[in-house]
Amino acid sequence: MPAESSALPAAVGDLYAEHSSWLRGWLRKRMANHCDAADLVQDTFVKIIKARNALEIREPRVYLTTVAKGLMIDLFRRRSLEQAYLEALASLPAAHVPSAESQALLFETLVELDRLLSGLGARVRQVFILSQLDGLTYPQIAQQLGISLRTVNNHMAKAMEHICLLQWELNE
Structure with a gap:
């Protein structure tokens, strides 16, 4: 040793x-x-x-x-x-x-999602949640938030890059 x-x-x-x-x-x-x-x-x-x-x-x-x-x-x-x-x-x-078991699984998923999104800016996080959890399309998100479609695309790219980097660091 x-x-x-x-x-x-x-x-x-x-x-x-x-x-x-x-x-x-x-x-x-x-x-x-x-x-x-x-x-x-x-x-x-x-x-x-x-x-x-x-x-x-x-x-x-x-x-x-x-x-x-x-x-x-x-x-x-x-x-x-x-x-x-x-x-x-x-x-x-x-x-x-939901059942107690489903509640526990949902909560752990929520905690993990919160951890993954915690390093993002508020607007980027909001765009990600609207897309991935609420199921809105990029044009719908742009209209709802009053931002351009290009900004929605940039925010989603930033969110995905952030999450991928965190996952990569966890696997090292």
């Missing part, structure tokens, strides 16, 4: 031992739920393990807070999305409410 590979687990362990309590306290001040804070500490270190960069971290607290902030934003975003989803489900007639 190369020296760097054997040093990596020790570096993560040292980082955890030295900073996990501090990070938990930092998160507790920002979270309403102490269990969420504890979960985010663990998620932060899982992310560091996956990144395999513990040996390169020079400012641990700055790095840990940056990772934890991102995870906290993701958590709040997911909960907001879940709340909107549950409200939409509650507004459906009982006969049209």
Whole structure:
């Protein structure tokens, strides 16, 4: 086993031992739920393990807070999305409410779609959703949004490129 590979687990362990309590306290001040804070500490270190960069971290607290902030934003975003989803489900007639299993699958799909579209500008995201989810044609989108057909094409190309790049990065 190369020296760097054997040093990596020790570096993560040292980082955890030295900073996990501090990070938990930092998160507790920002979270309403102490269990969420504890979960985010663990998620932060899982992310560091996956990144395999513990040996390169020079400012641990700055790095840990940056990772934890991102995870906290993701958590709040997911909960907001879940709340909107549950409200939409509650507004459906009982006969049209999907099964619990279908609801879970739909929600996970919604979360993944939100993640894929999160890096896009609002207008590009709107064009993509109108096309792919609402089934509107490009001319219909152009008319509805008051933009040119060429702009719709450019926005869709930008959205598709963004999604393809994200998928490619995930598969690496």
